[in-house]
Amino acid sequence: MDIKDVPCPFCGCLCDDVKIQIEDNRITGVENCCTLGNAKFLSKSRLQHPIMRKDGKWVEVSYEEAIDETARILSDAVRPLLYGWSGTVGEAQVVGVHLAEEIGALIDSTTSVCHNPSILAIQEVGHPGCTLGQVKNRADLVIYWGCNPIEAHPRHMSRYTTYADGYFIDNTATDRKVIVVDIRRSDGAKVADEFIQVKPGGDYLVLSALRAMVRGKSDVVPDSVAGVKKVQLQRVADLMMKAKFGAVFFGLGVTMSRGKYKNVRNAIELVSELNRKTKFTISAMRGHFNVYGFNEVLTWMAGYPFAVDFSRGIAFYNPGETSVIDLLEKKEPDACLVVASDPGAHFPKSTIEHIAAIPTVQIDPCVNATTALCQVQIPVAITGIESAGTAYRMDGVPIRMKKVLETDFPTDQEILERIVTRIREMRADG
Amino acid sequence: MNVIITFRNHENPFIPIEAEMITPDAFLEEKNEICVAVGNRSYPLSEVADFSIVGEASSVDDIEVLIRGDTSRVKRVGEYMSGGAITIEGDIGMHCGNFMSGGRIEILGSADGWLGREMKGGEIICHGDAGDYCASGYRGGRRGMRGGSVEVFGSVGDFACEHIAGGEVLIHGNTGDFACAEMKGGTVTILGDTSRVCANMSAGTCYVYGSAVEMIPTFEKKGTVNHDGVLFHHFRGDVANRGNGDLYTVHFTYLQ
Incomplete structure (x- = not known):
């Protein structure tokens, strides 16, 4: 059996043109997908039962026992942390936010370690953005700044930018220019018409220089800025101003290098400045397939997109104080629930040590690096393959994820709902 | 009025204490019970610190608060204060003197992030x-x-x-x-x-x-x-x- 137009539950591109072949409730073939998505659709390893550490050994336990233990850990905690969320759908994230409010927890998502600074910058100066369809059909200049779509979002260029046919673009190969800004000549840089090599940490300075040039104030700019010659900067500024529709995409090279949200703010203000001369937009290259969705869910429920502290009964938001890395670094949390992400594989060592030192529960279909840090792991259905729901693409477009395989595994949403119910029962019993 | 607050060592020193009620203004009103939050629990100040009040005050400027003990994780001390004085003998946690409009905060140790955030008046040393x-x-x-x-x-x-x-x-x-x-x-x-x-x-x-x-x-x-x-x-x-x-x-x- 073939199923068409399946959205891919891997990266923020959320490609929804994937074709899946299924035989005997198993995926036997994938078409249109990139290697990253393919690997996820065709992955076979998973955890079969809930597991719990008892006397230093992993033992298989029932869902009921695992949920009971999770509820006990979370309701005993004085500063519980609920982290992850980006690899599951909005319907499960909603229950997660209710859980956080119920137990006075801190709730944060993988946003905290990727585009957190983008959000801080947008809160300062706004977001001149657009959907990817606009870029595909109109953009005659595409700028990739601090990101390498060929490795991280393999179909971004072919679906939405460089190689995509556009309604208002006659010949996409000749009429679309590409600029790449990076600290090294990545694969993405090799297809660019103009490559700007910035010294590490120098993005802010280059962006300031470009802003001054777009304003017609080139005279104040020194001959070289962060490793980039002034003549090249002037050429790029002219390219930008001549474009009919420019689209900037930026990645973690901008958000997670020195200066963080100030870099993003400067990029946004460059785009604002360019909008006085022509049409320009800017968008973040979001990572997980539904990292944007968590920002949406938490914003409509708590008023803030990530890093919310419910410990005082109200939503308090202050990245740097209520964000996951800062909290773990300061050893604040005394219990942790990890859902649909793998901090064990990505976080700094000192923070991982703290996760391992406190009672931690993970809800995830697979054994991963975080499993080694946990006391309990509860396996679930794979979102976007075995369970349906809503995810948000990197440009904020909601897409319905499909269920293509039958499963006996419960969904993230079901497990979280059972944890909330159990905590309420425990509290009613005193 | 002299207020001396001595924070006791607590079981888990990493859990922050939010103490936005520790301001001279709060001590001016006698009926005020000073409460603090320890993680997601709320307690009267006496649960985490010993404190004594000596003398009386007719205005907020007559009130001096002295804070002792381990206060490196005590947040929001002096938030919205409008007068009087707070002296902190050791280090102080985040958001000390947020939004303050008057008075004086002196920290003998070091301060954590957001010291004097959005302050309108007064003095922090x-x-x-x-x-x-x-x-x-x-x-x-x-x-x-x-x-x-x-x-x-x-x-x-x-x-x-x-x-x-x-x-x-x-x-x-x-x-x-x-x-x-x-x-x-x-x-x-x-x-x-x-x-x-x-x-x-x-x-x-x-x-x-x-x-x-x-x-x-x-x-x-x-x-x-x-x-x-x-x-x-x-x-x-x-x-x-x-x-x-x-x-x-x-x-x-x-x-x-």
């Missing part, structure tokens, strides 16, 4: 170092510190005086990255070194007695001036932001 966002604003806010004065004898972290719109800040040591970013007013004096200072400033005045490394490349050179017996390079900017602020620095370097 910190004898040790201060963390990130000293005398700055809140996330997404357009104006940081608006009035009063902050003096730090040690060094400060990143984003010091971000969005500052008024008041005076004196930093005896060095600053981290992006001091005075988005500056809109007020006067900041840095006696040590600083990095990427005054990025995107629109107004205000900043003096750097040490070295401004990685100068923002979009400041216009205006020559040299003598201030306080020292020769400063005068810059105007940030040109990228149509800014009209003044940056005076003794030394500067660009990232070329």
Whole structure:
């Protein structure tokens, strides 16, 4: 059996043109997908039962026992942390936010370690953005700044930018220019018409220089800025101003290098400045397939997109104080629930040590690096393959994820709902 | 009135205590029970600290609060205070003196992040170092510190005086990255070194007695001036932001 137009539950591109072949409730073939998505659709390893550490050994336990233990850990905690969320759908994230409010927890998502600074910058100066369809059909200049779509979002260029046919673009190969800004000549840089090599940490300075040039104030700019010659900067500024529709995409090279949200703010203000001369937009290259969705869910429920502290009964938001890395670094949390992400594989060592030192529960279909840090792991259905729901693409477009395989595994949403119910029962019993 | 609060050592010293009620203003009203939050639990102050009150006060300015013990994780002390004095013997946690409009806070140790965030008046003196966002604003806010004065004898972290719109800040040591970013007013004096200072400033005045490394490349050179017996390079900017602020620095370097 073939199923068409399946959205891919891997990266923020959320490609929804994937074709899946299924035989005997198993995926036997994938078409249109990139290697990253393919690997996820065709992955076979998973955890079969809930597991719990008892006397230093992993033992298989029932869902009921695992949920009971999770509820006990979370309701005993004085500063519980609920982290992850980006690899599951909005319907499960909603229950997660209710859980956080119920137990006075801190709730944060993988946003905290990727585009957190983008959000801080947008809160300062706004977001001149657009959907990817606009870029595909109109953009005659595409700028990739601090990101390498060929490795991280393999179909971004072919679906939405460089190689995509556009309604208002006659010949996409000749009429679309590409600029790449990076600290090294990545694969993405090799297809660019103009490559700007910035010294590490120098993005802010280059962006300031470009802003001054777009304003017609080139005279104040020194001959070289962060490793980039002034003549090249002037050429790029002219390219930008001549474009009919420019689209900037930026990645973690901008958000997670020195200066963080100030870099993003400067990029946004460059785009604002360019909008006085022509049409320009800017968008973040979001990572997980539904990292944007968590920002949406938490914003409509708590008023803030990530890093919310419910410990005082109200939503308090202050990245740097209520964000996951800062909290773990300061050893604040005394219990942790990890859902649909793998901090064990990505976080700094000192923070991982703290996760391992406190009672931690993970809800995830697979054994991963975080499993080694946990006391309990509860396996679930794979979102976007075995369970349906809503995810948000990197440009904020909601897409319905499909269920293509039958499963006996419960969904993230079901497990979280059972944890909330159990905590309420425990509290009613005193 | 003299209030002495001594925080006891607690079982898990890493859990922060939020103590926004510790202000001279709160002690003026007798019926006030001072409560603090420890993680997601709320307790009367007596649960975490011993405290004694001696004498009476007819106005907030008659009240002096002395805070002792391990207070490095005690947050929001002096928030919204309008008068009186708070002295902290050790280190203090985040958000000390948030929004304060009057009075005096003296910290004998060091302060954590957001010291004097969005303060409007009064005086903060910190004898040790201060963390990130000293005398700055809140996330997404357009104006940081608006009035009063902050003096730090040690060094400060990143984003010091971000969005500052008024008041005076004196930093005896060095600053981290992006001091005075988005500056809109007020006067900041840095006696040590600083990095990427005054990025995107629109107004205000900043003096750097040490070295401004990685100068923002979009400041216009205006020559040299003598201030306080020292020769400063005068810059105007940030040109990228149509800014009209003044940056005076003794030394500067660009990232070329």
